[in-house]
Structures are given as structure tokens and as C-alpha cells.
Amino acid sequence: MRVLVTGGAGYIGAHACVVLIERGHDVVIVDNFRNSSPEAVTRLELLLERPIAVERLDLRDRTRLARVFARNRFDAVIHFAALKAVGESCARPLEYFDNNIGGAIALLQEMAAAGVKRLVFSSSATVYGMPDTVPVREDAELRVTNPYGRTKLVTEQLLADVEAGDPAFQVANLRYFNPVGAHASGLIGEAPGGVPGNLMPYVCQVAGGRRERLQVFGGDYPTRDGTGVRDYLHVMDLARAHADALDHLAGDRGGLTVNLGTGRGVSVLELVHAFEAASGRPVPYEIVGRRPGDVAEVFADPSLARERLGWRAELDIEAMCRDAWRWQSLNPDGYRTRAVAAMRAR
Ligand code: NAD
Numbered sequence: 001m002r003v004l005v006t007g008g009a010g011y012i013g014a015h016a017c018v019v020l021i022e023r024g025h026d027v028v029i030v031d032n033f034r035n036s037s038p039e040a041v042t043r044l045e046l047l048l049e050r051p052i053a054v055e056r057l058d059l060r061d062r063t064r065l066a067r068v069f070a071r072n073r074f075d076a077v078i079h080f081a082a083l084k085a086v087g088e089s090c091a092r093p094l095e096y097f098d099n100n101i102g103g104a105i106a107l108l109q110e111m112a113a114a115g116v117k118r119l120v121f122s123s124s125a126t127v128y129g130m131p132d133t134v135p136v137r138e139d140a141e142l143r144v145t146n147p148y149g150r151t152k153l154v155t156e157q158l159l160a161d162v163e164a165g166d167p168a169f170q171v172a173n174l175r176y177f178n179p180v181g182a183h184a185s186g187l188i189g190e191a192p193g194g195v196p197g198n199l200m201p202y203v204c205q206v207a208g209g210r211r212e213r214l215q216v217f218g219g220d221y222p223t224r225d226g227t228g229v230r231d232y233l234h235v236m237d238l239a240r241a242h243a244d245a246l247d248h249l250a251g252d253r254g255g256l257t258v259n260l261g262t263g264r265g266v267s268v269l270e271l272v273h274a275f276e277a278a279s280g281r282p283v284p285y286e287i288v289g290r291r292p293g294d295v296a297e298v299f300a301d302p303s304l305a306r307e308r309l310g311w312r313a314e315l316d317i318e319a320m321c322r323d324a325w326r327w328q329s330l331n332p333d334g335y336r337t338r339a340v341a342a343m344r345a346r
Pocket residue numbers: 006007008009010011012013030031032033034035036037057058059060079080081082083084099103122123124125176177178179
């Protein structure tokens with residue numbers, strides 16, 4: 001299939017492009033590089049040994065987006081492009097509504113104009129807010145707790161309305177839990193700008209000596225060791241789910257909404273210890289107060305994805321830490337590290 005990948009230079013999008021291209025799809029990336037680097041595309045080209053089509057533009061620029069649709073006959077779209085920092089979304093909600101919801105509307109309008117009927121959407125476990133019970137099933141109540149989460153929920157709702165209005169239009173909403181890790185080559189990975197807000201990239205930078213110690217947010221949760229429990233998922237397992245979702249949509253079997261996680265909860269301290277073992281480096285930490293808005297324990301019931309897509313996560317927390325560390329140690333400055341250096345060090 002010829003696939004438009006919005007946000008394809010970003011963390012998850014770049015990994016998905018690897019799987020899509022390896023499975024024989026033709027990929028065109030659209031990205032404004034707001035939270036990524038053209039170097040990610042160069043790395044993809046190195047890894048896959050072929051040129052990658054990329055268009056630098058903001059999705060909300062409908063004139064230019066229409067030209068991309070006019071130049072290509074897309075069979076499907078995978079929509080990763082969004083802003084994703086929860087704290088920033090609380091400080092600048094309108095920017096998040098405009099970028100994430102406005103971007104989705106512009107994309108849907110151009111898809112409609114071009115007659116493209118298949119869409120895979122990057123949703124998030126954030127739509128469940130603070131779930132009453134774990135594991136979380138897709139039919140759990142949806143109640144977002146921040147503007148970022150609201151953009152995901154609203155976009156899912158918009159997509160449901162568009163599907164209802166056009167029986168040929170099919171959407172796969174993929175609700176990711178906590179994606180971590182990197183491609184095993186060490187050429188692509190997560191490259192947060194500034195201080196990482198998420199656990200794994202922060203741990204990587206502590207192990208790499210860029211930050212002194214991890215602050216563990218809360219040691220008094222009602223969990224195994226008192227620290228927060230999440231469902232970490234290897235980004236390559238997640239990437240594969242996108243190709244599986246495309247196959248599903250191509251089979252005209254209707255839209256779906258599925259959780260993507262391992263179904264296994266891992267605590268902050270368990271992740272820290274797994275990382276120390278995988279990297280051979282110490283990860284100094286201190287336990288501090290809880291982070292506002294955090295929940296004790298969230299993990300997925302991923303059985304629907306297995307049933308509908310034939311997908312299940314295969315890589316464990318050891319593999320996630322090993323690959324995250326390989327990426328970090330080969331690219332201490334993220335995509336600012338020269339690719340040649342990263343290649344030689346392999
Ligand atoms: P990312 O920031 O690395 O990638 C997003 C990409 O979209 C970036 O390259 C950015 O430059 C681009 N982009 C943003 N707005 C754009 C716009 N208006 N026009 C064109 N390009 C634009 O984030 P990621 O971690 O790869 O996340 C991908 C998707 O998955 C996002 O929709 C995110 O909300 C969702 N998601 C991520 C996580 C996670 O923990 N990383 C969890 C659940 C859901």
C-alpha cells in the first residue's frame with residue numbers, strides 16, 4: 001500500500017516506518033519537525049538503504065497538504081503527528097487543541113477530498129484517565145484528566161462521527177500504553193528535547209551520566225514496592241501493530257479500537273533495576289513526593305488486539321532496557337550525534 005505517515009520523523013512514527021517499509025509498503029512522511037529532526041529521516045535511509053519520501057509541512061497547512069494528496073494516490077494514512085507533553089498541554093491548552101484537533105480535521109478534510117478511506121490513529125491509554133480497575137479493557141469509562149488527553153478523546157470521537165457518516169471510511173484507533181526502547185540497530189530512538197518528562201528517557205540520561213539522579217515520584221503507592229506501575233511496551237512491538245492494523249483495514253473488516261500493551265505491569269523500581277542490569281551502569285535515584293495527576297497502577301488488557309489483529313507484544317522489559325541503552329550510549333546527544341559515529345560504534 002502507499003501510506004501517508006504523518007509525524008513519521010517522530011519517535012514512534014520512525015520505528016513504524018521501518019516495519020512498514022520492510023513489509024513492502026510505500027511510505028511518504030509528512031512532518032513539520034516541531035518535535036523531531038530531519039536527521040531521523042537520514043537515519044531511516046541509512047538503516048533501510050533507500051531514499052525516504054518526506055514533505056516538511058504543518059498538517060494544518062491545507063493548501064500544501066492537498067498538494068501532497070494530489071501527487072500521491074494513498075491507500076491509507078497513519079496519523080502520528082501531535083504534540084504529546086501532558087504538562088505543556090495544561091499550560092498551553094489552546095495550542096494543543098489547535099495542533100492536535102485542528103491537525104486531525106485538516107487531515108480528514110484532505111482525505112475526504114482525495115477519497116482516502118483508511119486511517120490508523122495514534123490514540124493513548126491517557127483516554128482512560130484514572131481507571132477504576134486494572135487490567136484496563138477498551139470498554140472502560142473514558143475520562144481524561146488533562147488537555148492532551150482531551151485531544152485524543154475528541155479526535156477518537158470525531159473519527160467515530162466521520163465513520164458513521166461514511167460507511168466506507170474505516171478507522172483503527174490504537175490506544176498505546178507506555179512505549180519505550182528503540183530499534184536494535186541503535187540508529188533511531190527517542191530523542192526528547194530538554195528535560196525528559198517520561199521515565200525511560202530520564203533513566204537513560206542518568207545512566208549515561210547526563211543527569212545526576214532519577215527522582216522517583218512517590219514511594220507510598222499501594223503497589224508491590226510502593227512505586228507507580230505501568231505497562232511498558234517495546235516500540236518495535238508497537239510499530240508492528242501499525243502494519244497489522246493496515247492489513248486489517250485493507251481486508252475491509254471494519255474499524256476497531258484496541259489497547260496496545262503487554263498486559264504486564266512494571267514498577268518504577270523494577271524498571272530501574274532492569275535498566276541497571278541491561279546497561280551495567282548504576283542508576284542513582286531518590287524517592288520524592290508523588291507527581292500530581294499520577295495513578296498508582298495502570299496496565300492493559302491487550303486481548304482484543306490479539307483477537308482482532310493477531311497482535312501481541314513479544315519483547316520484555318529486559319529487551320526494552322537493552323535497546324533503549326544501546327540507542328542512548330551510541331547517541332548521547334540524540335540526533336545531534338553524527339550518524340557515522342553511531343554506525344562506527346556499532
Ligand atoms: P513525537 O513528538 O516524537 O512525534 C510526533 C511527530 O509529529 C513529531 O515528529 C512532530 O514534529 C510531528 N508533528 C506534530 N505536530 C505536527 C503538525 N501539526 N504537522 C506536522 N507534523 C507535526 O511523538 P511520539 O512519541 O512519536 O508520538 C506519536 C503519536 O503517538 C502522538 O500522536 C502521541 O500523542 C501518541 N502517543 C505517544 C505516546 C508516547 O508515550 N510516546 C503514548 C501514547 C500515544
